[in-house]
Amino acid sequence: MKKKTLRIIIPIIVVLITYLLLDYINVPSLIGLTISNINVDAFGILFDATIVLILYAISFYYIENRQNEKDENARDTVDVLLNKTYQECLSNLEFLDNREMIEKYIIPKVDGNKPDSENKVVNNLQILPFSSFNAVIDLAANGYVEKKKFDDYLNIKKEYQHLISVKITFFDLVDSQTDEQRAMYNNIKTRDCALKTKLTRLINNKQRQKLREEL
Numbered sequence: 001m002k003k004k005t006l007r008i009i010i011p012i013i014v015v016l017i018t019y020l021l022l023d024y025i026n027v028p029s030l031i032g033l034t035i036s037n038i039n040v041d042a043f044g045i046l047f048d049a050t051i052v053l054i055l056y057a058i059s060f061y062y063i064e065n066r067q068n069e070k071d072e073n074a075r076d077t078v079d080v081l082l083n084k085t086y087q088e089c090l091s092n093l094e095f096l097d098n099r100e101m102i103e104k105y106i107i108p109k110v111d112g113n114k115p116d117s118e119n120k121v122v123n124n125l126q127i128l129p130f131s132s133f134n135a136v137i138d139l140a141a142n143g144y145v146e147k148k149k150f151d152d153y154l155n156i157k158k159e160y161q162h163l164i165s166v167k168i169t170f171f172d173l174v175d176s177q178t179d180e181q182r183a184m185y186n187n188i189k190t191r192d193c194a195l196k197t198k199l200t201r202l203i204n205n206k207q208r209q210k211l212r213e214e215l
Contacts, residue, residue, distance in 0.1 A: 074144040081132040081139075082153060083206045088129035089160045090199040093192060096125075096167045099174060106168055116165050125168075126161040133157075152202070159195050167192065 096102060109121045116122045140150050166188050173185040 071144070074139055074142070078136065078139050078145050078149070079206060081136055082149065083203060085129050085132065085153075086156070086199045086203050089156065090196060090203070092125055092129065093160070093163060093167075093196055093199075096164070096171075099171055102168060102171045107171070110168065112169075122165065122168055125164045129160070130157055152198075156195065156198070159191065163188070163192055163195060 106121055110119050116126065136145065136150075136153060139145055145153075170184065170188065173181055173188070176182040176185050
């Protein structure tokens with residue numbers, strides 16, 4: 001759009017500058033043209049209309065350019081928020097791979113008779129990476145988040161919060177004694193591995209994109 005605008009402005013400016021130069025050196029008289037035969041009023045109207053058109057084109061260009069900058073900044077903001085969220089999710093999931101850490105720092109603070117929302121440690125692990133959730137929703141509502149990115153974000157949020165809950169609740173399933181326990185443990189491990197892989201891919205894709213932009 002910027003190129004289209006410039007294609008309109010530049011020819012008009014060239015014509016006006018050419019006219020002013022020709023008028024300054026009085027080219028019509030030099031080549032034998034009679035100035036009195038030129039309709040000055042009509043030319044004045046044309047000149048005023050041309051000025052208005054130039055001003056409109058310039059204004060349109062700057063307004064459009066400003067909007068494009070705002071749109072680009074909004075999309076960059078989305079990418080930053082999503083990337084930060086995914087990094088925190090991955091870090092927390094990896095932290096919960098350490099059974100000793102869970103036993104020492106988390107289990108003593110968890111009341112098994114209360115839901116996750118009432119267990120502060122579990123609840124914090126579930127929601128803190130998504131502290132920018134409302135901002136992402138607003139940006140998505142204004143069209144700054146691609147549908148696939150938004151679907152990924154919501155699916156990751158749901159799966160991450162589920163895994164946080166079960167990895168803490170069933171942290172000791174590594175010592176499974178029954179087939180049912182082993183099946184549950186394998187299911188948790190499979191889903192955990194799948195989410196970590198997805199998070200790593202999304203984070204790496206963003207880093208590669210940033211590197212290409214810098215180059």
